[in-house]
Amino acid sequence: MSSQREFLRCSFRAMLRSRTLENKLSSLYKAGKIVGGVYLGRGQEAVSATLGTSLIQGKDCFAPLIRDQAGRTAFGESMLDCTRTYLGSVEGPMKGRDGNIHRGRPEKGMPAMISHLGAQVPLIAGMLFAKRMKGVLDGCVGATTVGDGATSTGAFHEGMNLAAVENLPMVVVVANNQFAYSTPNHRQFACTDLVERAKGYGFSGHSVDGTDMLACAKVIGGAVRTARDGGGPQMIVAHLLRLSGHGEHDDGSYVPDSAKGGHYGRDCIEVAMRQLAEGGYAAVNEILSWQEEAAEEVQRAVAQAQQEPVPDPYREDWTALSTKFPLTST
């Protein structure tokens, strides 16, 4: 990303597009148009978008998690990939075989998450490891995000440790939104700030206010740059609050008012709007026009996905292997 101005504008537009899209997904879910579940990144857009904006599609790799609509968007995922997956269109990357946030385009450097938390950490390490073997690692970064809850998984730990042992240019963003589903931080870990784990892994550690886009741009963008420049693995812990339920089936009533009314209860998009305007990065009417564009884009993506065919079990290729057996004798 050339200039800071460009970086911030790009990040913000991804935040806006993500929010607009997710609001629509929520309505569709509540109207019964989406089955399964809808999982939003509301309140986490600044973290996710600044990460995604720092990455280069076609060069870097990025394993987004549950709340990374903004980061996906910034990394270059099309809205259609999202709406098609949520609506089960056969035209989508998952062809109706998997849904909602379980989507990706591994061939474009964005693997499709499995549900099991932490599992994408070693996977990104493996992608970087392969790039090194192929001699194309130079200047590349691999990034992934996890929640506070996912840090309790063995998969996270093994992946972090392995990435550090291999000294890979990996950036791991922990979005500490204070809850894992309903479970508050104090039932999840016993250190003061999860960033205290960085050193023990051999990662550089950074803490950031996840509701502050400028701070995220600086800290997350900076960590990506450091990793890209050979500074080794980077861990960033972003502090924020999940501004939605765990999924749209959940009203999140277990989140105490004190948290909602506290500093991290503020909406990073509102903060970012002010920051853009105050810093002279974007004018208010520009932002308004972006908003309109986003609304139209969402409208189109939903309309298109809705009119596309869903899978037909009778025409479906019911096989889990790419190899066709029997093989002929070799």
Place this chain on the structure above:
Amino acid sequence: MSSQREFLRCSFRAMLRSRTLENKLSSLYKAGKIVGGVYLGRGQEAVSATLGTSLIQGKDCFAPLIRDQAGRTAFGESMLDCTRTYLGSVEGPMKGRDGNIHRGRPEKGMPAMISHLGAQVPLIAGMLFAKRMKGVLDGCVGATTVGDGATSTGAFHEGMNLAAVENLPMVVVVANNQFAYSTPNHRQFACTDLVERAKGYGFSGHSVDGTDMLACAKVIGGAVRTARDGGGPQMIVAHLLRLSGHGEHDDGSYVPDSAKGGHYGRDCIEVAMRQLAEGGYAAVNEILSWQEEAAEEVQRAVAQAQQEPVPDPYREDWTALSTKFPLTST
């Protein structure tokens, strides 16, 4: 343990008994009398014994690992439990069903390790957790040891985190003997000292020279006391060198001479002997008589186990469940 003097004498005797027993096991293995494998704690006795001596059988719980013959002995495991298990006697705690270091007496607070590294960490946490529920936790400690290699397992991580979240009186000793089988530290982790992980878990962290019995008594004994007194979970990283192969089938030729000749290459038993003599904790002739006693005890334990029956498949109860099906209608 009443006095420091008593503590050191007990620890040392456990070290000596352990070393003597293990030397014998090694000979038996080389003579083809033990099948499977023999795994020694040579060089790690000070760490293990001071831990075991700090614990109280019948009150505390202790999950020893591969190299904890000394700790087991100090905790009160009989030598017969060891020789019987290695020799497959039906009289042993494992009845020939499991062998070598895979033994324990869970009913006496010492669970039998499974091979999968790290797996005993949450198990000890569970024992303490149950003690709390039963209202008998006060003044109890749960301890386990792991190697440098085992810290890379997800099981270790999940167990540490959970123990800290529950604020259990748990003591975890990491015996960093510089190798995991043949794998050196720099291929296992990327931090400077594994003790850097303690804080991230919410454990108090301690480092100690594992070849120095006095230091181990102080640091490990101290950590156990702190945990016992309500000071929360404690992690100790002991620095040392494995003075044997991974098992007796392995000559450990990958261990460089520089390590063998370095500070941690010294034998903790020799160090301890000097410390006992110099500190006036034990006289040389006392030590010699202990040595003789140990040799006799080993002799007896081996002789007895060797004359005992091994399992007879025709009389063996071939069932893995304690429940007998079919149950009668309830």
Place this chain on the structure above:
Amino acid sequence: MSVTYIDAIREAQETLLREDPRVFLYGQDIANFGGAFKATKGLSDAFPGRVIDSPISEDAMIGLAVGAAIEGMRPIVEMQFADFSSIAFNQIVNQAATHYYRTGMPIPITVRLPSGGTPGSGPFHSQSMEGIYAQYPGLVVVTPATVSDAYHMLIDSVKLDDPVLYCEHKFLYRWLKSKAINGDHLPIGQARIARPGKHATVVTYSAMVHEAVRAADRLQADGWEIEVVDLRSVKPLDLDTVLASVARTGRLLALGEAFPWGGVTAEVVAKVTEEGFHLLDAPPQRLNARDTPVPYHPKLWAAHRPTPESICDALRKLLSF
């Protein structure tokens, strides 16, 4: 008033907590929140300190439960979905399952596995793992199909001294209702004739019992009387009841919702042919899910698992021999 399958699970846990001080519940989001499926709703208030939220650490959750069992407790661990028990696999099959054989001390833990598919749940929230765990010596694997069994078998699971995988079917949670919980019930290890018949036997378990009964009802119109055997527990597997049914009907369809290679249906067919070959008038048949992950889209999902239609087809084939 009626009781749902999930109500029964909740009530069993309440009963257990009330009657046995050794029982506690451990799992993600099960305390104040009452669990992802509300199976523990209100229990943390009623039993303070005995319904405990765990970190997202399935492996350690089972490790903790085994340790607690060694100390004499009877933990019930809730996996948020059966699929996530893959993380706890090692502790289940190597720690819990081997403990009695190795040390002589049984490990009375019960692991609740919210199992099976529902529309839109996709590959990682739909799995049926009973056929995986049943392969391991030292584990009991139960698969209740009715509201009463959901209740009684959970109680009985906790009473057993050995580790039990309690596979509860998510599709039945709210859909399956009963007037009340029966007082009478069969012990674990005994199968049940869910529907009597004489022309063919369907041996199945869990949610598929209901699909089988539906299929049987349809075939009734053509004059076929199909017997449906509900295994209730897949390990131990009550071969006597199965053989007695096959002796009556001469025909066997083994039906399950899990993946098609191996698993419960293969074990049923292998056991029946080994011990009751002479009873069979036709080749025993199997019907399972398809050999792909469980798909997300409801249309794919519905075609992935057996349906009353596909069960009828399999039965017609079986009856035509």
Place this chain on the structure above:
Amino acid sequence: MSVTYIDAIREAQETLLREDPRVFLYGQDIANFGGAFKATKGLSDAFPGRVIDSPISEDAMIGLAVGAAIEGMRPIVEMQFADFSSIAFNQIVNQAATHYYRTGMPIPITVRLPSGGTPGSGPFHSQSMEGIYAQYPGLVVVTPATVSDAYHMLIDSVKLDDPVLYCEHKFLYRWLKSKAINGDHLPIGQARIARPGKHATVVTYSAMVHEAVRAADRLQADGWEIEVVDLRSVKPLDLDTVLASVARTGRLLALGEAFPWGGVTAEVVAKVTEEGFHLLDAPPQRLNARDTPVPYHPKLWAAHRPTPESICDALRKLLSF
């Protein structure tokens, strides 16, 4: 000169590293040390940077391999023992196995599982997990029984675009020798007649092929000609070859070293009875290990798994129908 089974595995890896720049080896102690069983001896010197020591992190090892495969590599991961793959279970069955179905991109990883029992190895260094992994859609599971198959099937596993569990039997490592590695070989998915016969068919795989042949040789003295089918791969399972054999003999014994519930032998019997019921002159039989963990003591171990004696007994029973 003779080649052992483990030599063949080493040589296959050497060939693969030489011929395909996408191949690399990853595992604990496999670089300088050459692996716990020396299957990679000398390879890290010959192929610098392509034979890499991993931390003790089985889950992450498979995670890394899947990531590398996404980037076009063909990793071979060595588990130190099959039993430790329980730690990597989630990455194997949920990440690797589902990837092609979900995204259309296959994951060409090969996981080497040193499997099966040897005297004194005990419950955690002796397991046979082929029947666990075979249950999952999206995985190929191979079980070579001969020196030539050990070589060629490893090469073929790495060439396959899908994830392969390569189950190598530790008991065969040094015990099984061959003059040379055959040039000819069958593809994965095709079974082999290991010993022709006409009175009964033993369907088996891996080390049990040799025990079956031994049993068959003994029964020869009584005039019985036993055919032994070596499945070679358990998923896919070559039913055609099995059925053709059963068509000749009319009698089936499915033999395996894994735990007795479900698994390969149940799948074989269920498949044969479903598709070849009319071919059977007697109830198909199964012989597996006992339903306990694998015991440590050599005497218990020898009685836990099938032996030529117990195979002969099972065959005599089968022949007496």
